Amino acid sequence: MTALLATGGRVLTPASRDATALAHENGLIVWAGSDAPGPALFPDAERLDLDGDWVAPAFVECLSTGLDGEEAAGNGVVPAPVPGSHPLDAVDERIRAGDRVVLDAHEDPARIAGELTRLAGELGDPAVARCTPVLIGMSARIDEGTLAALAAVGAVLLLRPLVDDLDGFDLVRIAGSGVALAASTRVDAAVRPWDALRALTTVPGGRGLSPRAAFTALTRGARRAAGARDGTAGTLTPGAAATFARWRTGELAVVAADDAVQRWSTDPRSGVPPMPDLSGPDPVLRGLVVDGRATVLTR
Numbered sequence: 001m002t003a004l005l006a007t008g009g010r011v012l013t014p015a016s017r018d019a020t021a022l023a024h025e026n027g028l029i030v031w032a033g034s035d036a037p038g039p040a041l042f043p044d045a046e047r048l049d050l051d052g053d054w055v056a057p058a059f060v061e062c063l064s065t066g067l068d069g070e071e072a073a074g075n076g077v078v079p080a081p082v083p084g085s086h087p088l089d090a091v092d093e094r095i096r097a098g099d100r101v102v103l104d105a106h107e108d109p110a111r112i113a114g115e116l117t118r119l120a121g122e123l124g125d126p127a128v129a130r131c132t133p134v135l136i137g138m139s140a141r142i143d144e145g146t147l148a149a150l151a152a153v154g155a156v157l158l159l160r161p162l163v164d165d166l167d168g169f170d171l172v173r174i175a176g177s178g179v180a181l182a183a184s185t186r187v188d189a190a191v192r193p194w195d196a197l198r199a200l201t202t203v204p205g206g207r208g209l210s211p212r213a214a215f216t217a218l219t220r221g222a223r224r225a226a227g228a229r230d231g232t233a234g235t236l237t238p239g240a241a242a243t244f245a246r247w248r249t250g251e252l253a254v255v256a257a258d259d260a261v262q263r264w265s266t267d268p269r270s271g272v273p274p275m276p277d278l279s280g281p282d283p284v285l286r287g288l289v290v291d292g293r294a295t296v297l298t299r
Contacts, residue, residue: 009050013236024242027292060222076245080226105137113149129154151178161199162187182221247283
């Protein structure tokens with residue numbers, strides 16, 4: 001497949017905070033950086049002018065049962081399904097068989113952590129971690145000891161910000177515990193990724209994530225919940241799948257979670273990748289590429 005070089009945009013990638021261009025070939029990201037060196041690095045590539053658009057990993061929906069793929073794609077969302085959930089008493093057998101472990105919010109997190117810790121003590125932490133235990137939703141506060149135990153076995157907490165009542169939850173504390181956070185964009189049969197971002201960053205009576213951390217939960221975190229273990233899935237790192245969305249946005253800004261206030265900045269010296277301003281209207285999807293192939297054409 002011929003390489004494609006896209007320039008003139010704003011690209012969210014770990015390769016460079018100030019990237020304005022990227023190239024992909026054979027379904028993989030092969031480079032990201034500034035516009036200037038691109039043509040020399042990829043002289044035979046097909047060219048695309050991003051016209052100032054923001055390019056970022058596509059949102060990922062891992063609760064994809066009954067998902068309308070066309071409607072999801074039209075919102076910059078791609079499916080990556082998590083297996084169906086099962087009872088807590090099935091965990092022992094599933095881990096011994098090397099199967100995925102997926103538990104619903106009605107299960108007690110402390111009991112889940114206790115069972116996973118018991119099995120890790122008997123079989124070793126890697127035997128549990130390879131099953132990527134996923135806890136779907138939150139219906140109760142999780143204490144520090146439980147969070148530490150879940151983090152030790154590589155558990156993922158899959159939040160449903162448009163379904164679960166997150167009032168009073170301290171998502172910053174949970175993220176800081178080492179438990180991986182993933183999140184869903186769904187409400188009923190619809191996907192609303194930008195509303196999910198807002199819900200994760202604004203938690204009444206609690207602490208929300210920064211927009212960057214919330215976006216990571218909806219992309220790389222969701223890929224991990226779905227079983228990806230390479231650390232690059234859901235990013236625009238060279239070597240990762242070329243699955244990304246192109247958005248027309250307003251000015252990008254930096255915001256970090258704080259105990260009392262969300263602090264916005266457009267200062268590039270902050271070192272934090274800028275994100276669309278969530279206080280404004282939703283960005284407009286201009287294109288979606290999945291594994292190097294355009295599935296939604298530029299509007």
